[in-house]
Amino acid sequence: MTSERTDRPVLSRVNPPTLSRPSGFSHAVVATGSRVVFLAGQTALDADGKVVGATLPEQFERALTNLLDALRAAGGTPADLARVTVYATDVADYRTHAPELGAIWQRLAGRDYPAMAVVGITRLWDEEAMVELDGFAVLA
Numbered sequence: 854m855t856s857e858r859t860d861r862p863v864l865s866r867v868n869p870p871t872l873s874r875p876s877g878f879s880h881a882v883v884a885t886g887s888r889v890v891f892l893a894g895q896t897a898l899d900a901d902g903k904v905v906g907a908t909l910p911e912q913f914e915r916a917l918t919n920l921l922d923a924l925r926a927a928g929g930t931p932a933d934l935a936r937v938t939v940y941a942t943d944v945a946d947y948r949t950h951a952p953e954l955g956a957i958w959q960r961l962a963g964r965d966y967p968a969m970a971v972v973g974i975t976r977l978w979d980e981e982a983m984v985e986l987d988g989f990a991v992l993a
Contacts, residue, residue, distance in 0.1 A: 887992070888992040888993070890991075896915075896984065935989055936967050942975070
């Protein structure tokens with residue numbers, strides 16, 4: 854489904870001074886719009902359903918690209934993301950690569966950060982997968 858959009862949703866990022874300064878996320882996002890797009894979890898699968906990428910940054914880039922492709926197909930843009938959850942099989946590895954992952958995020962999705970969380974998990978559906986991203990967006 855594609856749609857022409859003339860109106861943009863209003864997403865206000867809220868980062869109260871009483872909380873630690875956010876880096877790569879927003880503490881809260883207030884969304885006003887008429888459509889919500891729920892994005893299924895995306896891993897580093899290619900079009901043939903094979904996990905690609907031998908490192909966490911490679912897999913993160915592919916998973917984020919897949920998430921953004923789904924969002925664009927629904928008529929949205931990265932700036933419409935209100936919430937993203939990252940599931941990582943190795944949180945220590947995720948923290949180690951955080952600067953690189955942040956650069957990948959900025960290159961693909963920009964600096965309008967959604968509310969985010971990173972959750973450590975034992976494994977993902979595909980055993981080779983190291984990271985999965987899901988979320989939702991608000992569209993006008």
